[in-house]
Amino acid sequence: MPASRCSWESIAAGSKVQHQWIWEQGGGYFGAPLTNYLGWFFTVYLFLQLFALFVRFRPGKETARTFPRSHYAQAVLTYAVMGLTPVLTFVIGGSNSLVTDAAGVVWQTRSIAESVAIVSIYTMLFAVAISAVKLIQAPATAPERSAQEATPAIREA
Numbered sequence: 001m002p003a004s005r006c007s008w009e010s011i012a013a014g015s016k017v018q019h020q021w022i023w024e025q026g027g028g029y030f031g032a033p034l035t036n037y038l039g040w041f042f043t044v045y046l047f048l049q050l051f052a053l054f055v056r057f058r059p060g061k062e063t064a065r066t067f068p069r070s071h072y073a074q075a076v077l078t079y080a081v082m083g084l085t086p087v088l089t090f091v092i093g094g095s096n097s098l099v100t101d102a103a104g105v106v107w108q109t110r111s112i113a114e115s116v117a118i119v120s121i122y123t124m125l126f127a128v129a130i131s132a133v134k135l136i137q138a139p140a141t142a143p144e145r146s147a148q149e150a151t152p153a154i155r156e157a
Contacts, residue, residue: 023103030112073135075131079127080125083123084120084125086116086120087121090110090113090116091117094110096108
């Protein structure tokens with residue numbers, strides 16, 4: 001899950017075309033250092049882990065709510081639209097102009113668009129495909145169960 005959240009960070013247009021930020025030392029992916037991606041990956045993982053601990057240890061006497069597939073399909077569809085946007089932007093094309101980033105490196109906007117499309121395919125759209133398959137395979141209506149039953153039991157040795 002953290003990897004799919006880092007997919008937002010792969011968009012190079014903000015730093016290269018619009019000069020919104022600059023990395024002083026630079027790095028291998030359009031001037032962005034690997035530590036930037038590792039930092040975002042760790043941050044997302046940490047927040048997801050804290051949320052999982054919160055959910056695990058809260059009182060669970062209420063009944064878990066079940067939703068129809070259409071409820072979850074909305075999220076999958078929204079993420080698909082966000083993932084397809086850079087791909088369609090590259091496919092439809094546009095002018096290929098040269099831009100100079102804040103570090104003085106010259107880039108082609110078409111190359112930036114292509115790299116964002118590639119990353120989108122292997123991160124966002126990959127997550128959409130997995131989610132869509134799981135959504136299709138899920139039963140149409142799941143039986144209601146208590147929140148205690150929804151969390152796996154931990155066996156003590």
